[in-house]
């Protein structure tokens with residue numbers, strides 16, 4: 001039984017998947033990036049040389065997800081399938097009364113479907129709850145004293161919620177999300193949700209919260225030869241969660257670059273892009289075409305920050321139709 005409990009513990013402390021090709025350090029962007037190391041409360045992120053830019057120390061990593069939340073390019077990821085399935089599964093089925101969904105922190109004692117830490121919550125998850133019309137309550141514990149996450153998890157959650165709300169503006173259906181601390185009455189939820197039977201009784205009180213932990217599995221290796229896989233799951237779900245579908249001309253919040261006439265046809269933007277969202281081609285006449293796959297753009301702004309003549313600029317709002325077909329960002333006839 002102890003081994004089994006240890007395995008449960010492991011499920012809650014899996015390190016995130018790292019995809020080097022998407023890391024802005026590997027892509028050698030101007031000024032690099034160390035946002036994951038800054039975000040980690042446990043000094044578990046080790047920044048190394050090219051080819052090994054980011055390593056996670058498994059002995060220090062608690063699986064809180066704060067590095068994933070901070071990574072602008074999707075180089076660090078957890079599988080979203082478990083939390084998404086849990087939120088979707090909690091809504092009332094056909095003919096059943098509408099229900100609310102909740103995701104609780106494993107340390108909160110509130111019970112119900114729980115994540116290791118609410119640092120794992122992402123904009124795509126909250127936007128999907130909005131798409132499914134599921135009111136979602138996020139219940140955190142005593143973050144100030146928590147050994148798993150960080151004291152400012154609630155503030156970070158509100159920033160994630162703000163991103164999700166901006167994304168959902170295009171659909172006209174806001175996400176209904178409440179963020180709050182666990183209350184004494186939430187103990188009853190633990191009873192309601194916890195699995196019945198011998199396991200529930202054998203789990204010691206210190207580990208009781210693990211019973212409701214949403215199961216997860218490590219993400220498989222990214223197959224870089226598959227263009228669809230180059231886009232991180234988070235951004236694929238952000239697009240999929242745009243439901244009800246916005247009209248093609250509806251404005252959508254999706255930060256991405258624009259290019260102006262200062263472009264001097266260098267390869268920097270396409271080289272630094274972590275998802276190959278920008279492609280640079282020349283036709284037979286030598287005309288440059290800079291094309292953007294907006295749905296693959298994570299908004300990391302590595303291209304904007306690295307562009308030598310500063311010809312690239314951030315634009316936050318695009319037409320919804322721009323997510324469905326490649327956009328010609330810039331064209332320049334070779335003199």
Ligand code: SF4
Nearest residue numbers: 023024033036071075
């Ligand atoms: S935050 Fe992401 S892109 Fe930046 S160094 Fe870490 S893994 Fe690389």
Ligand code: SF4
Nearest residue numbers: 273297298300301303
């Ligand atoms: S197009 Fe620019 S902002 Fe978008 S993912 Fe690529 S480098 Fe980042």
